Amino acid sequence: MKLGLNIRLGALLAAFGVLATGLTGLYSFTQSRELLVRAAERDLLSSTQVFSRRFSTAVQSMSGDVRLIGELDVTRSIAAGAEDAASELHKSALADTFHAMLRANAAYYQVRLVSARDHGLELVRVDREGPSTVRVLGDMLQEKAHFPYVFNALGLKRGEVFLSKIGINHDVGSHAALNRPTLYISSPVTTTGGAVTGLVVITVDITRVFDELKADLPPYRKLFLANEWGDYLIHPDPSQTFGFDQGRRVLIQESIAQVQPLLDGKSPQVLAQAELGDKPEPALGAFTRMPLGLGGKSGFVVLGIAEPLSEILQSTRVLGRTVLQIVLGFSAVAIMLALFAARVVTRPLKQMTREVKRFSSEHVVGGLPTQRQDEIGELARGFDEMQARIASTMAELDASRTHLAHMARHDNLTGLANRSVFIDRLEHAILSAKRNGGCLAVLFVDLDRFKHINDTHGHGIGDMALVQAARLLTSCVREVDTVARWGGDEFVILLEAMDEEHEARRVAQTLLDRFGRRMDVNGLQIDLGVSIGISMYPRDGFDATELIQRADEAMYLSKHRQGNRYSVFGNESLT
Amino acid sequence: MMTARRLRFLARAGAVLGAALFALAVQAETLRVLAWPGYADPDLVKVFEQRHKVSVLVTVISSDENLWERVSANRGADFDVFAVNTAELKRYVDAGLSVPLTLGNIPNIARQQPRFRDRQAIPNIARGNDVFAVPYTYSEMGLIYDRQQVKVPPTSISALWDPQYKGRVLAFDTGGHNFSIAALALGRPNPFQLDEAAYKEVTAHLVALRRNVLTFYSLPEESVQLFREHRAALLFANYGTQQVQQLKKAGADIGYVIPKEGALAWLDCWTVTRGAKNKPLAEAWIDYMLEAPVGRALVERQGLANTVDSSSDAGSSKIIWLEPVEDPNRRSSIWARIVSGDRLVVLDRLP
Numbered sequence: 001m002k003l004g005l006n007i008r009l010g011a012l013l014a015a016f017g018v019l020a021t022g023l024t025g026l027y028s029f030t031q032s033r034e035l036l037v038r039a040a041e042r043d044l045l046s047s048t049q050v051f052s053r054r055f056s057t058a059v060q061s062m063s064g065d066v067r068l069i070g071e072l073d074v075t076r077s078i079a080a081g082a083e084d085a086a087s088e089l090h091k092s093a094l095a096d097t098f099h100a101m102l103r104a105n106a107a108y109y110q111v112r113l114v115s116a117r118d119h120g121l122e123l124v125r126v127d128r129e130g131p132s133t134v135r136v137l138g139d140m141l142q143e144k145a146h147f148p149y150v151f152n153a154l155g156l157k158r159g160e161v162f163l164s165k166i167g168i169n170h171d172v173g174s175h176a177a178l179n180r181p182t183l184y185i186s187s188p189v190t191t192t193g194g195a196v197t198g199l200v201v202i203t204v205d206i207t208r209v210f211d212e213l214k215a216d217l218p219p220y221r222k223l224f225l226a227n228e229w230g231d232y233l234i235h236p237d238p239s240q241t242f243g244f245d246q247g248r249r250v251l252i253q254e255s256i257a258q259v260q261p262l263l264d265g266k267s268p269q270v271l272a273q274a275e276l277g278d279k280p281e282p283a284l285g286a287f288t289r290m291p292l293g294l295g296g297k298s299g300f301v302v303l304g305i306a307e308p309l310s311e312i313l314q315s316t317r318v319l320g321r322t323v324l325q326i327v328l329g330f331s332a333v334a335i336m337l338a339l340f341a342a343r344v345v346t347r348p349l350k351q352m353t354r355e356v357k358r359f360s361s362e363h364v365v366g367g368l369p370t371q372r373q374d375e376i377g378e379l380a381r382g383f384d385e386m387q388a389r390i391a392s393t394m395a396e397l398d399a400s401r402t403h404l405a406h407m408a409r410h411d412n413l414t415g416l417a418n419r420s421v422f423i424d425r426l427e428h429a430i431l432s433a434k435r436n437g438g439c440l441a442v443l444f445v446d447l448d449r450f451k452h453i454n455d456t457h458g459h460g461i462g463d464m465a466l467v468q469a470a471r472l473l474t475s476c477v478r479e480v481d482t483v484a485r486w487g488g489d490e491f492v493i494l495l496e497a498m499d500e501e502h503e504a505r506r507v508a509q510t511l512l513d514r515f516g517r518r519m520d521v522n523g524l525q526i527d528l529g530v531s532i533g534i535s536m537y538p539r540d541g542f543d544a545t546e547l548i549q550r551a552d553e554a555m556y557l558s559k560h561r562q563g564n565r566y567s568v569f570g571n572e573s574l575t
Numbered sequence: 576m577m578t579a580r581r582l583r584f585l586a587r588a589g590a591v592l593g594a595a596l597f598a599l600a601v602q603a604e605t606l607r608v609l610a611w612p613g614y615a616d617p618d619l620v621k622v623f624e625q626r627h628k629v630s631v632l633v634t635v636i637s638s639d640e641n642l643w644e645r646v647s648a649n650r651g652a653d654f655d656v657f658a659v660n661t662a663e664l665k666r667y668v669d670a671g672l673s674v675p676l677t678l679g680n681i682p683n684i685a686r687q688q689p690r691f692r693d694r695q696a697i698p699n700i701a702r703g704n705d706v707f708a709v710p711y712t713y714s715e716m717g718l719i720y721d722r723q724q725v726k727v728p729p730t731s732i733s734a735l736w737d738p739q740y741k742g743r744v745l746a747f748d749t750g751g752h753n754f755s756i757a758a759l760a761l762g763r764p765n766p767f768q769l770d771e772a773a774y775k776e777v778t779a780h781l782v783a784l785r786r787n788v789l790t791f792y793s794l795p796e797e798s799v800q801l802f803r804e805h806r807a808a809l810l811f812a813n814y815g816t817q818q819v820q821q822l823k824k825a826g827a828d829i830g831y832v833i834p835k836e837g838a839l840a841w842l843d844c845w846t847v848t849r850g851a852k853n854k855p856l857a858e859a860w861i862d863y864m865l866e867a868p869v870g871r872a873l874v875e876r877q878g879l880a881n882t883v884d885s886s887s888d889a890g891s892s893k894i895i896w897l898e899p900v901e902d903p904n905r906r907s908s909i910w911a912r913i914v915s916g917d918r919l920v921v922l923d924r925l926p
Contacts, residue, residue, distance in 0.1 A: 146789065173917075
């Protein structure tokens with residue numbers, strides 16, 4: 001099937017429209033998506049920085065507690081090692097303070113005063129145990145000199161603070177802290193002279209600290225923490241954490257290779273793809289190097305906050321839907337506009353087609369949109385002009401054809417029917433008479449003195465006389481009868497439905513009477529006179545030639561008898 | 576004409592393809608290997624695959640427990656050959672998961688150092704005339720010392736207790752080995768089997784060690800950091816030559832010695848499972864593992880020693896292959912108390 005211009009043009013325009021809106025939609029979608037991801041990246045980076053600052057604030061606050069205890073007179077007095085009656089009272093007073101601190105700060109597992117002597121023997125120690133706190137006494141106090149939080153703090157000056165690495169605490173008898181991830185914060189206790197006599201250490205429930213900080217993060221954002229070697233300390237999947245504590249290494253740089261520059265100290269922060277949860281789901285993460293410890297020789301941990309890509313792209317999905325709706329809407333509008341435009345163009349074309357068809361079938365001019373001021377109007381005007389020209393040419397052709405037809409059937413001079421028309425009509429009349437059982441008559445008329453007039457007055461007068469004779473002949477017969485010029489000065493008359501011979505005779509007599517009078521031809525008085533022969537059908541012949549010949553013979557007989565008379569065939573003879 | 580030729584070509588191509596598929600089906604034999612990280616690197620595996628026209632499926636294990644779970648899971652039917660240390664090997668042989676080898680299929684044994692061919696000196700690899708495992712790689716736990724501070728290289732494990740190094744000794748945080756080295760330091764003949772009297776003595780000696788060390792480390796990186804930051808003089812190298820390499824890389828001027836009492840060493844061996852589908856192929860794998868390029872890869876890539884090189888300076892030193900200890904749980908629980916800082920007044924009260 002051939003598609004109409006209407007449909008093809010409409011489809012083309014609609015395709016253009018849909019393509020344009022689609023491409024615009026796609027472009028704006030990808031751009032917006034890119035912007036959203038960039039925004040999410042910035043947001044994650046700033047989130048990790050905020051988190052890192054808040055962690056550092058929390059650490060500073062806890063360090064303040066450690067320093068504060070170290071500055072207390074009672075602490076310094078106990079650490080100095082005075083063994084007197086007052087020392088036990090001092091210890092129990094300090095223990096009360098430790099109890100209060102543990103009650104006030106849920107993130108503290110233990111608060112201890114450790115001696116610089118006796119292999120780091122604990123002097124005052126209060127542990128958290130379930131909902132309450134318990135003071136550890138006597139033989140249960142332990143030697144801690146081999147712990148980094150001890151030997152490092154002992155090397156510090158008054159007011160300085162040491163932060164340990166984050167690890168699992170396996171200290172037997174450490175109550176709530178046993179087998180829990182911990183951070184130790186310690187600070188030296190000095191004499192007024194500045195000699196280090198001991199240290200204060202707080203065991204921090206690092207999980208709790210991070211949980212509290214994490215509470216501000218949206219639930220879909222996951223926290224990662226790794227030590228300076230990359231071992232996971234916090235991971236959405238807890239089985240990945242503290243692997244080194246079970247003799248295996250689960251390293252962040254092995255699962256998220258992009259963080260390597262952080263561990264090498266080559267970059268302060270990176271963006272990376274991570275995987276979250278037990279059912280790994282792709283996520284975008286921002287990772288930063290977070291200092292752990294104070295002073296120049298501080299360690300660090302790698303902090304990361306990751307968000308599932310699905311979460312980031314959630315808003316992209318909404319955006320995508322909106323863009324799609326817009327694209328679909330505009331496409332629908334584009335299709336409608338395209339169909340309308342196609343109609344606007346093709347309707348006048350159709351109209352013209354219709355009009356041109358009508359013109360060729362009915363020769364009716366008009367109906368073209370010629371009043372339009374555009375190309376279609378121009379085309380229509382062109383068609384209109386062409387139609388007008390064709391119409392006028394056709395009219396001329398019709399007129400000349402009519403004229404030619406008339407010329408072919410009539411005598412030029414007299415306007416009477418010519419010989420072939422007469423024979424046609426006679427044959428037709430014979431057929432009709434034969435069918436009806438009727439009769440007809442043929443009169444052969446010859447002008448008696450025409451040759452004389454021609455010779456005497458010239459052909460011009462002769463022709464005029466012929467014209468007048470023709471007019472006279474025509475006036476003497478009925479409308480239905482046919483008068484024709486046979487040639488020269490001979491005329492033939494067909495009288496139809498002429499049942500009686502006397503009727504034909506009466507017509508012949510009328511003609512004789514009329515031609516018996518003088519005619520005025522161009523001022524000349526002329527006596528023409530006629531000789532008439534009559535033949536009758538069916539009596540004298542059955543066909544046209546025969547009837548005409550018989551009439552001619554009869555006319556000849558009249559002529560032979562001096563003219564100006566008529567003869568009926570068969571009634572008379574030359575003899 | 577053209578069509579006929581094309582048909583002939585297709586028929587020939589079909590025949591070739593069919594043959595290839597058949598060959599593939601025949602060659603689809605797979606050797607299932609259980610190994611520690613770095614024991615069967617892909618490039619080494621590929622050489623074996625090409626030589627024997629088989630495919631090798633390597634599963635990497637992460638711990639002794641992990642290895643036991645995998646091998647014992649289906650009575651050894653899930654794997655053909657695996658690497659296990661001599662101390663662990665015993666329970667696989669006891670359980671019948673490991674089967675005797677046909678030594679004729681492993682001619683490269685002849686290339687091994689005599690020490691690794693002495694099957695009576697290596698615990699658990701042989702029972703009677705049956706040889707269950709072939710040594711592959713090992714690491715001994717010697718002493719690392721700072722050449723700046725320690726002018727005369729230590730000769731005895733007792734150097735760890737030497738008061739002149741107080742606060743400058745780094746030991747490893749583990750119950751099993753520390754009980755053994757304390758027993759060696761005390762002159763006990765068998766460090767892996769301690770009686771009640773020995774327990775008391777060793778416990779006290781470990782408290783003394785605690786009082787002499789700076790700290791106990793866990794990770795090799797940690798030991799390097801502590802050694803450098805705290806100017807340690809002596810380091811018990813639990814990770815052996817691996818730690819020597821790391822410290823040297825970090826720029827430390829160190830020496831490494833095997834004490835006269837001997838150095839504890841783990842020794843990993845290859846052994847074949849009872850469920851091995853093609854035992855000669857598994858033995859061919861073991862034979863391949865003893866070839867020079869594989870041994871070289873161990874030294875160069877993993878910092879581990881192989882059993883064929885004669886260059887190792889530990890060649891003549893006394894090595895004590897690890898053996899299962901009398902009561903690992905008891906050692907662990909006492910060690911947990913010692914390292915927590917409990918004093919003898921408390922420790923002596925323990926059962």
